[in-house]
Amino acid sequence: MSAPLPYALRARFQRYIEEGLSGRAAALRLKLSPATGARWALAIRLPGRAEAAPQDRPRGKGKLDLHCALFAEIIALDGDVTMPELGAVLFDATGVRAPQCHWQVSTQAGLHI
Numbered sequence: 001m002s003a004p005l006p007y008a009l010r011a012r013f014q015r016y017i018e019e020g021l022s023g024r025a026a027a028l029r030l031k032l033s034p035a036t037g038a039r040w041a042l043a044i045r046l047p048g049r050a051e052a053a054p055q056d057r058p059r060g061k062g063k064l065d066l067h068c069a070l071f072a073e074i075i076a077l078d079g080d081v082t083m084p085e086l087g088a089v090l091f092d093a094t095g096v097r098a099p100q101c102h103w104q105v106s107t108q109a110g111l112h113i
Contacts, residue, residue: 017044
């Protein structure tokens with residue numbers, strides 16, 4: 001997923017719309033695609049601002065978020081626990097398997113492993 005366009009560009013686009021330009025005309029002045037101009041103009045007309053959409057997965061929606069308390073308890077008991085050991089404890093306690101790429105939940109939950 002690409003990064004959102006800068007806020008300053010969106011603010012300039014909004015000024016052009018407020019001055020009476022169409023979304024397409026404002027987009028062409030800023031060297032944006034006409035489709036982007038139409039989307040941003042609609043976003044300005046409806047809620048009042050063209051803000052970037054969220055880029056990440058919503059917080060609290062991950063597979064392991066339900067088990068943060070279990071992770072915190074295990075880490076409190078043994079601060080020198082490894083990721084594979086945490087995975088084994090999780091599987092034994094809940095039957096949930098989590099590949100290594102899902103362990104970012106530990107840092108999001110404030111756990112330092």
